[in-house]
Amino acid sequence: MFRRIKRLFVIKTRFEACLIIYALATGAMQRGKAYLVQYPGYGGWLLCLACTGAVFMAGAMIFDALALKRAAESAGAPPPEPAMP
Incomplete structure (x- = not known):
């Protein structure tokens, strides 16, 4: 069953x-928009870019x-077998 x-x-x-990956990107962009509101200016933009960069890295790992x-x-x-912590 399991x-x-x-x-x-x-x-x-x-x-x-x-x-x-699409679902991850959608969530990351929502988080990035929240960062732009919470941290106006360059800090918000950098955090938004970090969110999108994380999706690119995760997508590459999934495809690999x-x-x-x-x-x-x-x-x-x-x-x-996947490594279990």
């Missing part, structure tokens, strides 16, 4: 990754993880 629920939270395709998983599956090796 295995079926766990599969819902695994990113399997690039399309799913793009949907998740998908490529690594696909390469491991094509080589016949078991896919790497």
